[in-house]
Amino acid sequence: MTHSLHTFENGAALATALAGRVAEALKAAIAASDAASLAVSGGSTPKAFFEALSLEDLDWSKVSVTLVDERFVPEDHPRSNHLLVATHLLKNKAAEAEFVPLYAPEDSIEAAAAVATDAVSDLGTPLDVVILGMGSDGHTASFFPGGDNLEDALDLELPPRVITMQASGAGEPRLTLSFSSLADAGLLILHIEGEEKQAVLEKALAGEDEAEMPIRAVLSRAETPVDIYWAP
Numbered sequence: 001m002t003h004s005l006h007t008f009e010n011g012a013a014l015a016t017a018l019a020g021r022v023a024e025a026l027k028a029a030i031a032a033s034d035a036a037s038l039a040v041s042g043g044s045t046p047k048a049f050f051e052a053l054s055l056e057d058l059d060w061s062k063v064s065v066t067l068v069d070e071r072f073v074p075e076d077h078p079r080s081n082h083l084l085v086a087t088h089l090l091k092n093k094a095a096e097a098e099f100v101p102l103y104a105p106e107d108s109i110e111a112a113a114a115v116a117t118d119a120v121s122d123l124g125t126p127l128d129v130v131i132l133g134m135g136s137d138g139h140t141a142s143f144f145p146g147g148d149n150l151e152d153a154l155d156l157e158l159p160p161r162v163i164t165m166q167a168s169g170a171g172e173p174r175l176t177l178s179f180s181s182l183a184d185a186g187l188l189i190l191h192i193e194g195e196e197k198q199a200v201l202e203k204a205l206a207g208e209d210e211a212e213m214p215i216r217a218v219l220s221r222a223e224t225p226v227d228i229y230w231a232p
């Protein structure tokens with residue numbers, strides 16, 4: 001599938017523009033079906049975007065926010081993406097949104113993945129808005145090079161679900177939406193910033209080996225065209 005590149009002079013301009021774009025998509029979903037679903041990524045890049053989105057004027061009581069992926073840690077752990085989203089997004093006008101976590105205090109990560117699969121499936125498919133990030137190794141979501149479940153994660157023949165992922169570059173064991181959960185999103189955004197990530201994107205676009213750079217699966221096989229938002 002194709003992609004479009006949107007570049008901005010700085011992160012603040014990108015955050016404002018992306019928040020507006022996402023708000024319009026959420027409003028359209030609410031107008032169409034009286035509900036909207038938003039799956040966001042963690043990491044350091046999205047903080048300014050989350051802050052800007054939290055101020056957007058829309059009926060947040062109709063919005064369900066979930067995560068593209070999560071570290072298998074409780075929501076009070078400093079590495080928790082739930083904590084990141086609660087701190088930077090689920091406040092101001094967005095405080096009224098429902099949050100659907102991927103982490104659950106189950107006896108195993110596999111049990112937590114099963115609970116999360118049911119919770120995310122209740123949001124319906126396709127997800128209305130998905131925000132992806134990208135690591136310098138070319139991972140996105142928790143589709144890490146060398147990941148133990150990477151092949152299944154990227155298999156579009158398998159159903160939408162939350163799966164576990166372990167990889168040397170991932171830190172904690174991860175919970176992640178499968179590619180089939182996000183490939184047909186109404187709006188599919190890849191948000192990256194900095195010269196290093198720009199070079200990683202160029203390398204990804206210049207090759208085909210998805211195991212080497214899993215972001216390639218999204219860029220080449222997503223059903224929805226990918227909107228890439230980049231600032232220096």
Ligand SMILES: O=C(O)[C@H](O)[C@@H](O)[C@H](O)[C@H](O)COP(=O)(O)O
Nearest residue numbers: 041042043044045133134135141
């Ligand atoms: O849980 C995570 O870490 C994210 O979901 C992950 O996929 C992130 O988007 C990239 O690692 C980029 O992270 P940075 O924005 O910190 O570079």
